Amino acid sequence: MVWWHAVLIAATGIWAGMINTVVGSGTLVTFPTLVALGYPPLTATTSNAIGLAPGTISGAIGYRHEIRGQARRLLTFGIASFAGALGGTALLLSLPPDAFETVVPGLVGLAVVLVLVQPRVSTWVLSRREIKEQKGKRTHRSGPLLFFLVFLVGVYGGYFTAAQGVLLMAIMGMLLSEPIQRLNGIKNVLAAVVNVVAGTVYAFIAPISWPVVGLLAGGSVLGGLLGARIGRKLSPLVLRIVIVVVGVAAIVQLIVRQL
Incomplete structure (x- = not known):
């Protein structure tokens, strides 16, 4: 690995750790970067899952x-x-690698769309909470549907981690009436569970680039701490624009690889 690849991977790890904490979908920064540097999509996904778990x-x-x-x-x-x-993880490892490479542009596209609609999801969660409070109702039950x-x-998330945080915020906002920062905290815990489980499985039976894992892990930990401390002060719009631009670039690159 050349030195500037290492610097770029570490920097994207920091950025992804911050984005995951504040908005979600940091994978849409690290995954395209790894693919652009020449890593196969499957290796990029598994290494990314392990590397971002500490963040x-x-x-x-x-x-x-x-x-x-x-x-x-x-x-x-x-x-x-x-x-x-x-x-x-069972789906990812049991299906042929070609199957993942075929569907991953669509998954990236879905994740980009989810990031774009995330502000509306947050607004809807807040408005729903206010309506419930005005009616004197609060939903605390965690029912079978949720x-x-x-x-x-x-x-x-075990198959492709990008935008799982947006999905979690959407479903919890729909079925729970809680402050949005509490929902965000719960989302971070659940995303950590998924990443740790998937990363542990991948570490033993999947193709992994351990130098990439180390760089992403160190960067994502720092980014996660920065996101929790100062991320609320950053403009979500700026973070979202970066995610969307990189995500669209990844879709183009993945499609070109298949031609």
């Missing part, structure tokens, strides 16, 4: 005050995310 953990720790008192809910959702992540949806997001 999701540091981001979750950064939101520990927002999720105080949510242990039972986190345990319930965590089980769903754990099981879903196992299912997603458990199942969290499981499905875990499957998606």
Whole structure:
């Protein structure tokens, strides 16, 4: 690995760690970067999942005050995310590599669309919470539907991690009435569960670039801490524009690879 590749990977790891904590979809920065540097899409995905896992953990720790008192809910959702992540990794590793390379442009496109609609999701979550508060209602139950949806997001995250945070915010906002920062904290914990489970499985039986893992891990931890501390002060629009631009570039590059 040439030195400037290492610098670029570490820098994208920092940026992805920050984005994952604040907005989600940091994978849409690191994955295209790895593919652009010549790594096969499957290796880029597995190495990315392992490398970003420490950053999701540091981001979750950064939101520990927002999720105080949510242990039972986190345990319930965590089980769903754990099981879903196992299912997603099984899909990725059991299907032929060509299948992943065929569907990954579509998955990146889906993730980009989710990032674009994320502001509307956040606005909707806030408006719904205000309506519930005006009616004197608050939804605290974690019913079977929400458990199942969290499981499905875990499957998606175990297969391709990009934008799982946006999906989690959407379904929790639909079925729970909680402050958006608390939902964001829960989202970070569940994303950490999925990334750690998927990364652990990949580490033993999937093609991995360990130098890439090390660079992404160090960068994502720093980025996760920065995101929890100063990320709320950054413009979500700027972060979102970067994600979308890099994501669209990745789609073009992946399609060109298949031609």
